[in-house]
Amino acid sequence: xxxxxxxxxxxxxxxxxxxxxxxxxxxxxxxxxxxxxxxxxxxxxxxxxxxxxxxxxxxxxxxxxxxxxxxxxxxxxxxxxxxxxxxxxxxxxxxxxxxxxxxxxxxxxxxxxxxxxxxxxxxxxxxxxxxxxxxxxxxxxxxxxxxxxxxxxxxxxxxxxxxxxxxxxxxxxxxxxxxxxxxxxxxxxxxxxxxxxxxxxxxxxxxxxxxxxxxxxxx
Amino acid sequence: xxxxxxxxxxxxxxxxxxxxxxxxxxxxxxxxxxxxxxxxxxxxxxxxxxxxxxxxxxxxxxxxxxxxxxxxxxxxxxxxxxxxxxxxxxxxxxxxxxxxxxxxxxxxxxxxxxxxxxxxxxxxxxxxxxxxxxxxxxxxxxxxxxxxxxxxxxxxxxxxxxxxxxxxxxxxxxxxxxxxxxxxxxxxxxxxxxxxxxxxxxxxxxxxxxxxxxxxxxxxxxxxxxxxxxxxxxxxxxxxxxxxxxxxxxxxxxxxxxxxxxxxxxxxxxxxxxxxxxxxxxxxxxxxxxxx
Numbered sequence: 060x061x062x063x064x065x066x067x068x069x070x071x072x073x074x075x076x077x078x079x080x081x082x083x084x085x086x087x088x089x090x091x092x093x094x095x096x097x098x099x100x101x102x103x104x105x106x107x108x109x110x111x112x113x114x115x116x117x118x119x120x121x122x123x124x125x126x127x128x129x130x131x132x133x134x135x136x137x138x139x140x141x142x143x144x145x146x147x148x149x150x151x152x153x154x155x156x157x158x159x160x161x162x163x164x165x166x167x168x169x170x171x172x173x174x175x176x177x178x179x180x181x182x183x184x185x186x187x188x189x190x191x192x193x194x195x196x197x198x199x200x201x202x203x204x205x206x207x208x209x210x211x212x213x214x215x216x217x218x219x220x221x222x223x224x225x226x227x228x229x230x231x232x233x234x235x236x237x238x239x240x241x242x243x244x245x246x247x248x249x250x251x252x253x254x255x256x257x258x259x260x261x262x263x264x265x266x267x268x269x270x271x272x273x274x275x276x277x278x
Numbered sequence: 279x280x281x282x283x284x285x286x287x288x289x290x291x292x293x294x295x296x297x298x299x300x301x302x303x304x305x306x307x308x309x310x311x312x313x314x315x316x317x318x319x320x321x322x323x324x325x326x327x328x329x330x331x332x333x334x335x336x337x338x339x340x341x342x343x344x345x346x347x348x349x350x351x352x353x354x355x356x357x358x359x360x361x362x363x364x365x366x367x368x369x370x371x372x373x374x375x376x377x378x379x380x381x382x383x384x385x386x387x388x389x390x391x392x393x394x395x396x397x398x399x400x401x402x403x404x405x406x407x408x409x410x411x412x413x414x415x416x417x418x419x420x421x422x423x424x425x426x427x428x429x430x431x432x433x434x435x436x437x438x439x440x441x442x443x444x445x446x447x448x449x450x451x452x453x454x455x456x457x458x459x460x461x462x463x464x465x466x467x468x469x470x471x472x473x474x475x476x477x478x479x480x481x482x483x484x485x486x487x488x489x490x491x492x493x494x495x496x497x498x499x500x501x502x503x504x505x506x507x508x509x510x511x512x513x514x515x516x517x518x519x520x521x522x523x524x525x526x527x528x529x530x531x532x533x534x535x536x537x538x539x540x541x542x543x544x545x546x547x548x549x550x551x552x553x554x555x556x557x558x559x560x561x562x563x564x565x566x567x568x569x570x
Binding site: 108110130133134135136137138142148150161162164165166167209213 | 279282478479481482483484485486487488489490492493
């Protein structure tokens with residue numbers, strides 16, 4: 060599913076955000092990426108999503124060499140990946156329903172399919188009763204569940220989450236993690252970046268620890 | 279896709295209608311100026327054509343011209359491509375016409391004794407030839423012929439008028455082009471503002487792999503709509519200004535300068551302005567969208 064070999068990301072200032080990272084993530088795996096702020100977690104996720112290109116090394120995701128993808132191939136690749144942000148990134152002027160269906164709308168999916176799948180995924184995250192609400196009317200946990208629904212609505216093979224519980228209290232964090240576990244149980248590969256080691260302990264899955272861009276621990 | 283781009287563009291324009299009005303107003307002003315110059319130059323060209331068509335070459339004959347000499351002059355005229363027709367005006371006809379035109383001076387002519395006016399050939403010229411250099415050559419040849427006393431042709435003022443029209447048209451096009459570039463830049467900046475306001479949406483669209491056309495399409499469409507609306511507004515304003523001026527001044531002006539009517543822009547030019555406005559808007563939208 061994911062193979063990185065001696066992967067490095069060097070920024071113009073001469074600082075390595077990621078250095079010599081080699082790892083493999085199998086299909087259907089749930090993996091945590093942890094480490095302090097600035098360890099390189101978000102950089103790795105951005106490389107996985109092909110938002111940035113590696114400076115050195117190789118990176119293959121879903122069988123594609125991300126260094127050689129053309130722009131149109133990047134678009135196709137990203138349709139197989141769902142992404143969840145720490146700050147939810149919901150569109151304030153859209154309702155819950157529109158925020159989720161928006162993804163399919165811009166991919167040209169027929170309206171009836173948009174409606175059916177949006178309702179299904181909202182039901183799955185338990186927010187089918189809030190479809191007409193706007194993001195500002197929702198709690199933090201509800202907003203993150205909408206963001207997860209948006210990431211899932213396109214049936215991705217891989218879900219990436221960058222500090223998805225960073226803005227939530229411990230109970231809500233566990234609730235969101237349970238959603239990721241359920242996603243993973245359906246066969247989707249999940250990678251969650253978090254600095255919350257207690258949460259990792261409670262969920263109990265493989266975790267890799269980064270420090271100053273280097274892999275320092277696999278647990 | 280087009281429907282999506284159109285809906286999003288309309289929604290975006292409505293959300294930021296103040297800046298949208300600024301861009302639409304800018305392009306309306308640019309195309310109003312361009313359209314006004316086009317009206318003026320098109321009517322001046324028509325005026326030049328009508329005057330050119332009415333322009334005559336007068337070949338004055340000597341009193342002692344022989345029939346053979348007159349025939350030779352007539353043949354020279356008939357063989358020249360610039361000549362549309364000719365009419366012989368005898369000395370008697372010339373006197374009669376003078377007395378009709380200048381009734382007050384009729385008595386003065388009688389005191390001179392005899393008929394002082396020469397016979398002439400009044401030559402009508404083809405419209406395009408009227409201001410052309412070929413007439414100079416014809417005039418020179420005619421002056422050399424026997425029985426010809428003089429050749430009169432008012433080419434110089436016609437040529438001056440036509441070069442004046444070209445100058446006005448050039449100035450109008452230059453001004454219009456400058457204003458149009460300014461309008462395109464305004465649209466690009468207004469669309470860019472829309473782009474910044476929607477950067478979260480755009481980022482999500484890029485992350486989910488939305489096609490570029492879906493990402494940039496609404497911004498290009500926004501430019502096209504603003505350009506088209508600006509052009510339509512310019513044509514409406516031009517029409518209103520033209521109707522007002524026509525009611526007050528243009529009818530009298532048309533009579534005064536001996537042109538049939540002063541006309542508004544043709545349908546083709548109006549369509550051209552709208553399409554041009556949309557194209558300018560499209561360029562502005564593309565310029566802004568290319569940085570998304």
